[in-house]
Amino acid sequence: MAKKAPSKTESPTPEMGARERLDLLDRQIADALAQRQALVAQLAGGVRRVAYLGPEDSFSHLTALERFGEAADLVPVATIHAVFEEVAGGSCELGVVPLENSTHGRVTDTLEAFAGTAVAICGEAPMRIHHCLLGQGPRSAIGRVVSKPQALAQCSHWLAEHLPGVETVPYGSTSDAARLASEDPSVAAIASKQAGHRHGLEVLAPNIEDQKDNVTRFAVIGPKAAAPTGDDKTALMFELAHEPGALADGMAVFKKEQLNLTWIESFPIPGSRTADLSGGRYLFFVELVGHQDDAGVGRAVASLGEKCLQLRVLGSYARGKVLG
Numbered sequence: 001m002a003k004k005a006p007s008k009t010e011s012p013t014p015e016m017g018a019r020e021r022l023d024l025l026d027r028q029i030a031d032a033l034a035q036r037q038a039l040v041a042q043l044a045g046g047v048r049r050v051a052y053l054g055p056e057d058s059f060s061h062l063t064a065l066e067r068f069g070e071a072a073d074l075v076p077v078a079t080i081h082a083v084f085e086e087v088a089g090g091s092c093e094l095g096v097v098p099l100e101n102s103t104h105g106r107v108t109d110t111l112e113a114f115a116g117t118a119v120a121i122c123g124e125a126p127m128r129i130h131h132c133l134l135g136q137g138p139r140s141a142i143g144r145v146v147s148k149p150q151a152l153a154q155c156s157h158w159l160a161e162h163l164p165g166v167e168t169v170p171y172g173s174t175s176d177a178a179r180l181a182s183e184d185p186s187v188a189a190i191a192s193k194q195a196g197h198r199h200g201l202e203v204l205a206p207n208i209e210d211q212k213d214n215v216t217r218f219a220v221i222g223p224k225a226a227a228p229t230g231d232d233k234t235a236l237m238f239e240l241a242h243e244p245g246a247l248a249d250g251m252a253v254f255k256k257e258q259l260n261l262t263w264i265e266s267f268p269i270p271g272s273r274t275a276d277l278s279g280g281r282y283l284f285f286v287e288l289v290g291h292q293d294d295a296g297v298g299r300a301v302a303s304l305g306e307k308c309l310q311l312r313v314l315g316s317y318a319r320g321k322v323l324g
């Protein structure tokens with residue numbers, strides 16, 4: 001039966017029976033929840049669903065929580081490619097993906113996914129990363145250390161010093177590795193302390209990252225670039241002809257417009273590399289200070305476009321402050 005909406009002044013009266021009071025309370029609770037949902041959606045600028053590499057308590061999840069709080073539905077998926085698919089297919093408005101790490105460098109899965117999917121970068125979220133060695137204990141029972149390759153690499157010196165000779169096994173995400181460790185006492189995982197807590201694991205060693213200032217920069221991906229804020233960055237992806245001076249000529253457009261580059265990476269176009277590593281086609285990924293709507297950035301992009309085999313502006317976004 002549909003419940004009538006509470007009038008603004010409706011409040012319990014001494015004549016009301018327990019049933020009537022309960023109905024009134026139910027209506028008031030439902031009304032308050034609807035108002036809360038509307039406010040949450042308003043705070044999020046209309047954002048409802050944000051995809052991330054799960055399961056819960058992965059660093060992608062912790063970053064999405066820091067960035068969006070409860071203003072969005074956070075949707076865990078199994079791979080970074082799946083985050084892109086959720087956004088490109090429209091089932092999530094936004095996604096959070098790791099882009100680069102201060103210790104270990106770029107996250108190749110993410111750069112490759114940009115090459116194959118038409119989504120934009122509309123935000124960045126640098127996040128401080130503290131890794132824990134998690135297990136059922138004791139350390140002497142550890143037969144394998146399992147984690148995402150990026151996490152294993154960020155702790156490689158610690159592992160060599162404290163668990164020499166123990167096999168390391170790459171896994172889909174740090175939090176999935178924690179789940180595995182909760183099912184197998186011979187497995188230790190490298191993951192967040194939150195993941196350890198969720199799976200009832202012991203922290204066998206905290207803060208095992210090789211560099212104490214370990215930061216992973218995440219990109220927020222969505223259907224379009226963000227509006228200018230006055231302190232923005234722009235990301236481009238392009239392919240140059242394989243000939244002498246092509247990269248130098250390309251870079252000259254940024255010099256001409258006095259644009260400061262903050263990141264440059266090159267990586268093989270998936271599937272283009274020959275087995276003997278000769279030939280192959282490369283994509284460049286460049287980030288610079290400025291917004292794509294700025295006149296200087298616009299001129300640089302137009303002029304670079306004339307020198308490129310392909311060029312895509314991946315998006316512009318506000319420069320992010322370190323979270324966590």
Ligand SMILES: O=C(O)C(=O)C[C@]1(C(=O)O)C=C[C@@H](O)C=C1
Pocket residue numbers: 053057058059060061098101107129148150151172173174175216
């Ligand atoms: O596996 C996770 O927890 C992730 O969110 C992925 C990821 C990454 O691939 O860089 C994110 C941050 C840390 O650098 C380690 C792992």
